Amino acid sequence: MREHVAVVDLGYGDAGKGTVVDALCGNQRVRAVLRFNGGAQAAHNVVADGRHHTFSQFGAGTLRGVPTHLTRFMVVDPLALSAEAAALGNPYHLLTVDGDALLATPWHRAANRRKERSNRHGSCGMGIGETMAYALTHADAPRVADVLSPARLRRRLERVQEAYGFTDAPVDDVVEAFVAFGRAVRIVHESHTMRLLAEGPCVFEGAQGVLLDEWRGWHPHTTWSTTTFDNVAELCPSFRRLGVVRTYTTRHGAGPFVTENPLLDLPETHNGHGEWQGAFRTGHFDAVAHRYAVEVAGGVDELAVTHLDAPVRETGLKICTSYRVDGEIHDRIVPGPHRDLAHQERLTAWLDRARPAELHRPADWATEIGGLLGAPVTLESYGPRAIDKRFVPAGVHRPAGIRLPTYCLV
């Protein structure tokens, strides 16, 4: 692997980006794993050498000694980071953090949970969205570099506390914890990203999935995060786009899920009912929604298909290639103009009326999914460990050019 690779989930998250990143890091020498969206709500499960870890802010290559860099697009939660680091044996020497990244505070978290209690949205209760929303309206939103200037940090944290009116966490104690965070991690300038990219191949590890994208997902059941390749493109001029999908579709929490089928017997080892997200839902592979994801992501160069062992165990599992909506058959979700949330909201209502129309069970799942999504499958995964992965030599499957999304052609 000499090129940089960006790993993005084409569904609603949970497709297995963590194991894919881990496998890429084990297969090749990788300079660093770069996180480019979301924050502490990510949960990427990796099993390596008998060790299971749910990666959240550390990159999924950590167990292999690959450094993690949190880019300026991340929302950094020092409190959650300390717990995750402790579970990993405090590998702070492997971590760098961009000083421009936003800081999530206990008050953002509390505000998120208060909203979630009154109006369930399906978020993770970690305050990521709240942190992003606050930053949009407050130029002095706390950022990582502030922990190096306790006086400024205090001022900015006081503003956050005042804005939300929670008094349970004293500012002094948060300042102390955040300053301690600043001593443990290496805070770097934005140019550090360039240096890593120049020094060797890097893996960009995405969080959540394209169908949850803040602009492209089923509004309002989305995340406050750009989950497509857009952020990566801002950090890196050239990279290969690797889309990750499962052989079946899952969704954590509320929102449209056309192919949902609770009768499918697909036990989940690492995902369960989330306190803030709600139930973990499963259903047939939704080729219609995934094709939409590929389209709005601007295309993918290759695919990783995970959970290929599942169709063998659940013989009722199928692939859905078209919807029936208001008596009509549709095999494509037409992307609207970018950043048009009213359109996305109409799409959500439309999807709520949609039911699977055509379902079939393929003989070769990987090939079938590659064909439906228009990109070669270069990585097949049959289990959580790296040895359960099979790298497929390029060229075995039909290579596909990058399809421009239709809205780009207008």
Add this chain to the structure above:
Amino acid sequence: MGSGRWSTDVYTAAENFRAATGRSAFAYSDGGARTAHPDLDPKGVFMRESRDSDEHPVSTPIVVMFDVTGSMGNVPRVLQTKLPQLLGLLTRKGYATDPQIMFGAIGDATCDRVPLQVGQFESDNRMDEHLSRIVLEGGGGGQKRESYELAMYFLARHVVADSLVQRQRKGYLFLIGDELPYRKVKPKEVKQVIGDDLAEAIPVESIVAELQRKFEVFFILPTAAGYGGDREVLDTWRGLLGQNVLELDDLDAVCETIALTVGLGEDNVDLDEGLDDLAAYGSAAAGSVAGALAPLADRSPQIRRL
């Protein structure tokens, strides 16, 4: 994605970070260092600068120098753990505008290997790093004198502050110790420790007068220290600095004492308000601070104007 599995509270997080970094607060000294850390070595230093910046446009320079010789016993270690809070105390209640703090340490040039250490003016936690790099000498000559005059010489001649240049406002200097200065600044020691060529010795009274053009100078005598409460020490410093000699019976109150002294000097608070602030903040130091600051209580607050 998932559900914030690594969620934790602020106290556990702080403890985790501290355990992970796990450095002794005195890492440099405890590592066996017997020479000044390069960042704190005064040799060949042209100027230590306290400058205004976009972020800190109205800087207030504050210097804290403490005696690290044996007679001070455990005092330097307590100071090293307490002083990092100083910036927070100063800014929380607005006692000082844009404080820039420099830490340093005083030894004995007649017999110590590290007679003088001076950090940089900092307005963030880099000052903690300087503190952690101070070598705790623990020696001293046993003649009831340390090289305070050498430190005062350095601060008089090798500090430039925008507060003075731009606004004709002095900085603050706190000397914390328990002994007497030598009677003269000696050219040989200046050459050896700082590198300046000095034609003749400078009487301590002259260097104090020169220093007071730049700083409001205070001497804090912790009564827990070796010569705490010593009449000769008190009288000598009172002769040099007048009422700016503060006796402190509880070292834990050192930050509060310094912060409130600056607040009084800046006319940002009066003593009663300041003591109320401390009580409101839950500080147990109010009594000690009130005792230490008694000499300053009834005088006009405009002590800093030139």
